[in-house]
Amino acid sequence: MASTILGRIPFDDERIAKDIARLESMPIPQEPYRVFTTGTWLNINLWNASGDHTDGFWYGHEQRPGRPTPLLDEVPYLREVLTTWFDPDRLTMVRGRNVVEFSIIPHRDFIEAGEVEQFFRVIVLLEDNEHSVNSDEDMVFHMRKGEVWFLDAAQVHAAMNMSSRSRWSLCLDFAAGPGFQPADIFARPEFYDPGLRPTLAERKPAASDLPERLRALSTVVSRHNIKDIAFLLGRIHLTEEAPIGASWDWLIDVTRQSGDAELIDIAERAKKFFILSREVGEDFTFLPR
16 A cells, blocks of 8 residues: 555644644654664654653564553644554554654565554645655645645655654554454444645656766765755755655665675665665664674
8 A cells, every 4th residue: 555645633733833832842752763764764663562652662672562652642733643543552652753854764664563554654734845755655744734644654655844844744654454444443334534645745757877877986985975965865855756765775885886786785774674684673783894
């Protein structure tokens, strides 16, 4: 199932502004998935398996049920939205998320956790930002305020907000499994409205010689900038009509052209970690072994 809009919540602007202001003043816990991002990527844990607001680990591999953390009581409107629009019995995790001058590298989620059919990830935008885009293997799109998006996180996907303006959202994880239907996430069947059309981002055609031109990075790639180059390559598909997964092949090609065996190893391990396979709790750094 491709990423798609499942419905739209008619937010009360005044009440949601108050809760966003409260989110902005909350302490930021340590982020266990920071290697996937660059820039500001903040996650406030409102609902999780442990009930501990400092616990940002996703326990999908254990299929743990979720429960509110104490922080949810501090954002009463968002608590109301969660419990009146969605089925709380299926919720396993909810994060209030802000991204600023940010990108997340092309990657796949759930690959360390088992059958992807068990997991269903939803993004709800709390504010608009025309500079912010998300992508999967099919399209690059703008998520709009109030839209309830199924994000097919089992596909290779990415995102970017290269402006200094915030883009707050909720990231909701639901337990799925046999017989699950997307409408099951909602508290009432009429909330399910899959006919809404997405707002697609404009991209320019990619030059036919783009891969050859990118190989010039082999003259400058080093241990000090390979992470920056990986993120640079991972953003190209967001503004040009290039396949999202090509960025990892480009990075491997660049490092092979450099002739540096350590850089080749980093690039090949990165592709494996981000889109092919990894273990629960496995970490990665763009550094030589």
